[in-house]
Amino acid sequence: MKNILIIGGGTGGCIVANTLAKKLDDDEAQITVISASEQHHYQPGWLYVPFGREDARSLTRPVRSLLKKQINLLIGKVEQLDNENQQVILDNGDTVTYDYLVIATGSVPCPQDIPGLSEGGNHFYTEKDSFALYQILQEFRGGKVVIGVGGLPYKCPVAPLEFTFLFEEFIKEKGLRDKTEITYTFPLNAVFNIPSVAEVAEPILQERNINIETFFNLEEVKADEKKALSLEGTELDYDLLIMIPPHRGVPFLQGHDIADAKGWVKTNKQTLHAGDHKNIWALGDTTDIPISKAGSTAHFEGPVIAKQIVADIRGQELGEDCVYEGHVMCFLETGYSKASIIDFDYSSPPVLKAPNALMHYQKMAFNKAYWYLIPTATI
Amino acid sequence: MENVVITKESDARGSFCPGPLMELIRMVRDAEVGDVLAVISSDAGSQKDLPAWVAKAKHELLGQEDVDGAVKFIIKKTH
Ligand SMILES: Cc1cc2nc3c(=O)[nH]c(=O)nc-3n(C[C@H](O)[C@H](O)[C@H](O)COP(=O)(O)OP(=O)(O)OC[C@H]3O[C@@H](n4cnc5c(N)ncnc54)[C@H](O)[C@@H]3O)c2cc1C
Numbered sequence: 318m319k320n321i322l323i324i325g326g327g328t329g330g331c332i333v334a335n336t337l338a339k340k341l342d343d344d345e346a347q348i349t350v351i352s353a354s355e356q357h358h359y360q361p362g363w364l365y366v367p368f369g370r371e372d373a374r375s376l377t378r379p380v381r382s383l384l385k386k387q388i389n390l391l392i393g394k395v396e397q398l399d400n401e402n403q404q405v406i407l408d409n410g411d412t413v414t415y416d417y418l419v420i421a422t423g424s425v426p427c428p429q430d431i432p433g434l435s436e437g438g439n440h441f442y443t444e445k446d447s448f449a450l451y452q453i454l455q456e457f458r459g460g461k462v463v464i465g466v467g468g469l470p471y472k473c474p475v476a477p478l479e480f481t482f483l484f485e486e487f488i489k490e491k492g493l494r495d496k497t498e499i500t501y502t503f504p505l506n507a508v509f510n511i512p513s514v515a516e517v518a519e520p521i522l523q524e525r526n527i528n529i530e531t532f533f534n535l536e537e538v539k540a541d542e543k544k545a546l547s548l549e550g551t552e553l554d555y556d557l558l559i560m561i562p563p564h565r566g567v568p569f570l571q572g573h574d575i576a577d578a579k580g581w582v583k584t585n586k587q588t589l590h591a592g593d594h595k596n597i598w599a600l601g602d603t604t605d606i607p608i609s610k611a612g613s614t615a616h617f618e619g620p621v622i623a624k625q626i627v628a629d630i631r632g633q634e635l636g637e638d639c640v641y642e643g644h645v646m647c648f649l650e651t652g653y654s655k656a657s658i659i660d661f662d663y664s665s666p667p668v669l670k671a672p673n674a675l676m677h678y679q680k681m682a683f684n685k686a687y688w689y690l691i692p693t694a695t696i
Numbered sequence: 697m698e699n700v701v702i703t704k705e706s707d708a709r710g711s712f713c714p715g716p717l718m719e720l721i722r723m724v725r726d727a728e729v730g731d732v733l734a735v736i737s738s739d740a741g742s743q744k745d746l747p748a749w750v751a752k753a754k755h756e757l758l759g760q761e762d763v764d765g766a767v768k769f770i771i772k773k774t775h
Contacts, residue, residue: 469718504721505714506745532752534721548721549753607715 319346319630324395325421326352326380329601329615331692333419336623338385345630349389352380359687364476366447367454368487373444383692396569417596417626420582424472424602424610428562431467437540438560459496460556463545466503467535468563472602472610475649477561478518482652485525502533517669521651566603581605587640589622598622609645617644648680656680703731709766713741727773738766
């Protein structure tokens with residue numbers, strides 16, 4: 318019997334584990350998930366927490382409740398990957414061996430990578446930070462607000478734009494719009510890295526009187542002077558700074574042979590193999606594939622890995638559908654109960670429809686349906 | 697360009713927008729003032745984005761050279 322080990326009980330880890338459990342008989346393999354946290358977080362919900370539209374506590378469920386019962390779950394933190402001996406070492410010193418390994422450890426926002434950002438900046442990319450921002454917004458009475466992307470890469474690339482739109486709506490409803498100046502910043506020469514998304518988003522920012530500062534690569538935050546400085550020499554004064562920190566892969570991958578210095582696993586963009594290792598795969602945020610780090614990316618990658626493992630265990634030929642074609646699908650909330658959808662793959666860039674109410678309500682419904690459809694690998 | 701001594705060069709061929717630009721930004725962050733940096737890009741978007749970024753950041757674009765159909769951008773870190 319083969320041992321399949323999946324590190325991570327988030328979106329990608331749960332999808333792969335449940336897909337494998339559905340496909341394999343109990344005597345073919347033992348499937349084990351190791352998760353650092355007992356809880357699985359529905360991170361897209363954190364976008365709404367600062368505005369009081371979601372309660373952070375309702376966005377988590379025990380990982381155990383999302384996994385099929387034949388899957389073994391270990392709560393613990395992997396501290397070392399010893400791929401020569403096909404084993405991982407946990408923080409309590411335990412060793413877990415594997416025949417097949419799937420890495421789905423996600424990404425970590427690292428405000429400490431930019432001087433002053435932890436002290437001067439806020440964000441909504443963790444449960445704690447989204448709730449802290451809720452408290453700040455409750456007290457907010459107007460001023461200069463700078464919202465932006467503090468460094469690349471970061472997960473859910475459209476979330477900072479969505480946050481900006483929702484923030485503008487929020488302060489307008491509070492009657493503070495005329496007391497508030499909003500500036501949106503982005504590191505590249507456009508408001509977003511995909512041109513068709515930038516073409517939709519930029520006019521909306523302009524219509525809503527939101528200043529745009531492109532080519533803004535955050536270099537330093539002077540928290541005591543309330544200034545955000547860019548590598549390009551731009552200085553922005555702020556009363557409230559909301560900056561998405563640059564991300565890294567998890568610590569045990571940083572500098573490991575299968576990853577780069579920042580912990581992004583060197584991943585084959587089609588088979589999702591980690592480097593030349595034929596029994597190791599990576600999916601979701603932790604890969605170095607130059608594509609959006611999004612739950613939907615993990616959703617479309619998961620079955621590609623599961624099929625390869627099943628075929629290998631059964632000695633079967635791989636089908637042509639056993640490659641990941643770069644499919645990503647995300648909503649783009651534009652505020653005032655409207656949204657658009659962004660759907661693309663490696664060969665076809667997204668074509669966006671004008672934001673509309675139907676898409677917004679689809680996103681709202683998806684936020685609730687997530688638990689039943691996605692980590693359970695129902696769709 | 698014969699007289700220019702390149703301090704550090706990066707071959708970003710095969711990586712797409714914003715790869716080559718981010719590579720240049722990473723190099724500028726790590727370099728000393730006065731260093732000459734070179735980035736080779738095969739992405740069409742770089743033709744516009746790299747010189748625009750160098751102008752915005754007030755560094756100096758010393759030149760562009762053709763390298764087997766790709767473009768080598770040579771930049772001096774000025775501050
Ligand atoms: C504000 C916000 C909005 C978002 N909106 C969207 C959206 O609209 N659409 C979309 O598709 N995506 C969205 N995302 C992104 C999405 O949540 C992530 O891309 C997705 O969760 C990635 O899945 P993953 O499995 O790679 O990582 P995660 O879901 O983050 O899971 C990582 C898992 O690894 C575990 N882990 C980490 N380190 C270790 C270790 N050392 N040992 C053991 N276990 C470990 C963690 O405990 C966790 O269980 C959003 C994210 C945020 C923050």
